[in-house]
Structures are given as C-alpha cells and as structure tokens.
Amino acid sequence: MTVSDPVSTTVANNFTVVLSDPGSYVHGTVTLTGAIYGGGSLVYATTIEYAVSGSTTWKTLPMCSPATAGQTFSCTWNTTGLASGTYDLRATATSGKTSGTSLAVTDVVVDNVAPAVTMTDPGATLSGTVTLGATSTDADSGVSQVVIQYAATGTTSWTTACTIGTSPFTCRFDTTKLANGRYDFRAVSTDNAGNTATSASVTGRTVDNTVSSVAMEDPGAYLTGTVTLTATATARTGVASVAIQRSPSGAGTWTTACTLTGTSPFQCAWASTSTPDGLYDFRAVLTETGGAVTTSALVSARRVDNTALRGADVQAVNGAATVGRIEANDSLTLTYTDTVKPSSITPTFTGAAMAVQVRIRDGAVLGLTSKDDTLDVLVGGTVVNLGSVNLKEDFVKTNKTTIYNATMTASSTVVGSANRTVITLKLGTLSSGGALRTVATAQNMVWTPSTGATDAFGTASSGAPATETGTVDKDF
Secondary structure, three states: OOOOOOOOOOOOOOOEEEEOOOOOEEOOEEEEEEEEEOOOOOEEEEEEEEEEOOOOOOEEOOOOOOEEOOOEEEEEEEOOOOOOEEEEEEEEEEEOOEEEEOOOEEEEEEOOOOOEEEEOOOOOEEOOEEEEEEEEEOOOOOEEEEEEEEEEOOOOOOEEEEEEOOOOEEEEEEHHHOOOEEEEEEEEEEEOOOOEEEOOOEEEEEEOOOOOEEEEOOOOOEEOOEEEEEEEEEOOOOEEEEEEEEEEOOOOOOEEEEEEOOOOOEEEEEEHHHOOOEEEEEEEEEEEOOOOEEEOOOEEEEEEOOOOOOEEEEEEEOOOOOOOOOOOOOEEEEEEOOOOOHHHHOOOOOOOOEEEEEEEEOHHHHOOOOOOOEEEEEEOOEEOOOOEEEOOOOOEOOOOEEEEEEEEEEEEEEEOOEEEEEEEEEEEEEEEOOOEOOOOOOEOOEEEOOOOOEOOOOOEOOOOOEEOOOOOEOOO
C-alpha cells in the first residue's frame, strides 16, 4: 500500500481570514494572496499589513482586491525599498461592521541584496583532473548554490562545469574533456531569495593535456573499514601504472597501498584496518610506458579511524501531524556500533527516561548554510556527550533557535552478534523559539558523535560522522 503525504485544507464554520505564506524568502515585488471563509455573501474590502518581526508597527499595503466569502484576494508587496531582514504579515477583511484579521505569517525574510562571490584561481596551467572553487556569502537569506562556468578565452559562450549546493563551493573537474587552449573561469552565486551575482572572471588559464598529469582524489576526512582509493592520470607515452601510496601525516615515509594498470580513473579497495589509527597523507605516482615518473599533489591529514565504538545510524520518526516539520511527539534515534556507558553521555543518566532539551539551530547561527540546521541535546543548559546532528535541510527560520523539552532513553539492540546502544529522543512541549518551517525535500541527516561518550571500559567513541541509512526521505 502506498500512502501519500498529507494535504492541508481550511475548514471554517465561522468568519475566517487566511493569509497564504509567500515563502521563507522574498525579494523584489511579491504577490500576496489570502482567502475569506464563512463570511456569507458580503463583499469585503481587504488589506494586508507588514511589520518588522516582533514589532507592533504595522504598515498597510495599497488596497488589495475585494473578495466575497470563499474567494481569494491579492495585493502586491514591493519589498525593494525595505531594509533586509525578517517581517511579519497579516491580512484584514472588512464589510460594514464585520471585520476579521488573519493569523500572522511570521519571519518572512526580505533580501534584495545579491550574494558576494569570488572565483578561486585554479592555476596558470591545468591538466588532468583539477579542483575548481569559489567563495560566496550572503548575510540575509544565505547562499542556495554556486555554479562554476568556463568559456574559451575571448568568447562569451559560458558552459557549466559544476553546480554546488553546500559550502565549501568546490568540485573536481576533468580538463581532458576540453580542447587544449586558453580558458576563462567564473562563478555565479544565487541566494535563497533568488538574487544572483557573477564573480569577476579568472582569465587566460591554459588547459594543456599534452603533458603528463596525475591526481589523487580525496578519499574522505574519516577512513573506516574498506575504503575506495581513486586516482586519475594521463600520459604522453601511455600509462604503465599508477601507484597509490600512504604515509603517516607529514612523515614522507611512503607505503604503496595498491598498484594499478588500465585506464583512468584508477581505483582499488584498501583495507584501512591494515594500518594503525591516525592521520595519513595520500598521493598517486604515475609511471609512463617510456619510464618517466610523475607524482601528484598530496591529499593530507585524512584520519584512519577503526575505533570499535562509533556512530552507526541516525533516524527520525514523525509522530505528529506534519511530515517534514519538527513537532511535539516526533522522535530521533542515535544508534552506536557497541554498548555505551549511559553516565558518559551525562553524569546522572542511567538509561531510564530523563528530561532533556533538544535544541535546533539555523545553520546561519553556526556560520553554515541555510540547509545545515543542527540539532544537539542539553541538560541544565550544558550540551551532553551525544555530539550533533546536521539535519541537511532548512527546518528553522533564518538566524533562529528552537528548543523543545524532551525525554532521553537508552535501550539495547542486537545486530548480528553485536550489542548496540540506541539513544531515543522524544520531543515534548515547545520550550522556546518555534520559528519552524516545513521542508519539502528529502535528505539524509549526518550525526557527528561526541568523543566524550565511552563504552563500559572507558574507551572513547569515534568522532567519525555517521550518515542516515535507508531510503532518502523527509525527516520528522
């Protein structure tokens, strides 16, 4: 059986004015709409007002279209003369002595300022696989995406190299797809309100794949179990082999993880358990059929971490009315790979139900993007040793923090032959904030455990992030 997402509708037996939400972020000229329910056959004069969020200084927009009961009305909101920030909106309908005002739509971000964006210089000569990047910031609605483009020098025919939705705004780009020659590069940034900005171009960079090149791809910040190591290479006289090597970080004492032949990309499965935990550098060494040797730039300080106790999974369960919105009765589970000593999470925790607070902060509060809202757990105002969960979506309005009262419990489950601790957080009443959004897109949360949690023998948990498993869905 397939069940759809719920659809909301308004049922009113009394005179009711409803103002539609124009969206979390707006810019320029916006059409605002509302509806009247239960108002009989009268014709109503309608107005919409706005105020800086949290204030009571309401300003009226020009007269909206009139409406009768069951009809919608609209008016235009020109935001270009307003200071960037958050605003509240409300609508009023009046016919003679009959009048009603809608609930306010709160914390709508007005942003008419384009983001700042700068293209990073990829280097004077490019060959093989290179990193393209840009920096971009937006103080009001946040950066939605950065598109990196290239064009043959002297032309204006720009082609997209990659589109990046989260910071850092970098991507790997295979220059062998381009004809050798000179190219310009630029970045186009779009914020969440829809404002765009284009960087100054980095001009006259030479793509030359007549020379040999080799690049080590980043295997990730944390390496656990079997890891795929990847390198790309091109050679003037042909590739004889590519060796992928590791060294303790900064030591320069290289050990070959695998030697590969064939065609680019070159990949091997490497057992990270074959080396002690710690920080390592990686590189790739190209040997041409003619005997020439080329060594890649280093990928530095990647952590091998095969600690037994670590985060295994994070899941959210919707226990309330709205899928994709954090509400009372929703719950979050954090599953470890082994058993955890409850008192290492917070001193008085035994595993039985304990009163805590769950804090959800907008990504901008933490200097992250709007889709990096982050959840952690507090007892008495102190963060407990569960780490944090990046929700990977925009659940909380810009620069806001929401706190729920909650209960925390610990239970055990068996996976294979391993006993695992599961921490369950069930949300209760709203404590503060409440500036929440309903998200429309599916995402996988990422839990970064605290190394303060330990097993029964005092061995600290790994801090390696654990990504939500299973089908990508809308959480909460």
